Amino acid sequence: MNNAPGPVHISGLRAFCIRGNQAVALPAASADPALPQALPEQGFLWLAFSRSYFERHLPAIQACLNQLTGQGLVDLHVSDLLNGQLPSRYDFTSHYDLLVFRRLAQQSTAAALHNDADAAHAPSKRPGPPILLRIDTNPVGFVVLDRVLLSVHPDDCAVREAYASRLLNVSPDVSPITDSRSAGARGIPLSPADMMLRIISHMVDAYLVLRRELSRQLDHWQAELIRPSARFRRWDALLQARLALHQLEDLCDDQHTAMLNWNESLDDWVVKDTPAALREHELLKVRCRDVLEHIDRVVNHMRRLEHNTETAVQMHFNAQGNRTNDIMRTLTALTAIFLPLNLIAAVFGMNFEFMPWLHTASAFGWTLGGMGAIALSMGLVFWRKRYLARSGE
Secondary structure: OOOOOOOOEOOOEEEEEEEOOEEEEEOOOOOOOEOOOOOOOOOEEEEEEEHHHHHHOHHHHHHHHHHHHOOOOOHHHHHHHHOOOOOOEEEEOOOOEEEEEEEEOOOOOOOHHHOOOOHHHOOOOOOOOHHHHHHOEEEEEEEEOOOEEEEEEOOOOHHHHHHHHHHHOOOOOOOOOOOHHHHOOOOOOOOHHHHHHHHHHHHHHHHHHHHHHHHHHHHHHHHHHHOOOOOOOOHHHHHHHHHHHHHHHHHHHHHHHHHHHHHHHHHHOOOOOOHHHHHHHHHHHHHHHHHHHHHHHHHHHHHHHHHHHHHHHHHHHHHHHHHHHHHHHHHHHHHHHHHHHHHHHHHHOOOOOOOOOOOOOOHHHHHHHHHHHHHHHHHHHHHHOOOOOOOOO
């Protein structure tokens, strides 16, 4: 290693050495990290790049991987890592595994709108509440090698910074070999694959938070839809919410398929016949199944929200239909009451010379009384039959 070239300084890189029970940033005393030139004696490396800088310094990164592991990335996989519109997917070679996982975009910053790779595909602003804007996603690519984890993130990726801070804040007194329930996302990862699963779990947690906020918004709209006297006018926002639910469901299906394929590939790994190696491999399967379970929870909740929204819309139109039926029933009953009166008025309006009561002084009073009695009798009959009452009464 003494004849190796000097370190290549690249902006947008977070490099860490994880060994034993501690994680160290490389180089620890520099604000501008450099690509490592050799693997540590123990542990593994995490190289986290932003997508634009990964594209800009790709030759140096390929040379670094060749020096560290003896093999670089396949060109097609490099294209996948640079593709800002790629869905979640899994692929592999005999040297490494590739996993692309879409995480929620950070709408709080303007960096995503100025990303050189994704600017042409910047999502248009949706109508409706701001919660719908958070369903936009960006891909994060992971390359899992034996002792190196390479990840490619969007330029504004808060997931990378949040997990890096959590990793550096882990107490060195905590042993990495602990019970799987206490190891959690706050412990030191045991391997590059373990670290990848912890980062993905952190991204899936954001979908669980989004699920709760979206539920509150849709519950509010459902309450407005079901109100009998409501005039709901947010149809465009409700349509966008349904489209967003479809988008999120398809997104989670891709995530589930990618993680399931990676989980199945664990069965083909060659594991050393030692208790520590077997336990580490079993923990990988447990953590992967936990991520799959979280994704299933999001998918099931999205489907339930979509079903509830469709049910609320149907109830809204049913309520409007019942209200229209009440109005038409009342108008029909009133029309039926006045039909006999119109008939009597039409009979006495005929221009015949000889008609009963035509020249009788009391005929007008008797006629009005008879017409009133007929109207009152029919009104009482319709009232008893509840033709003049509301459905809710």
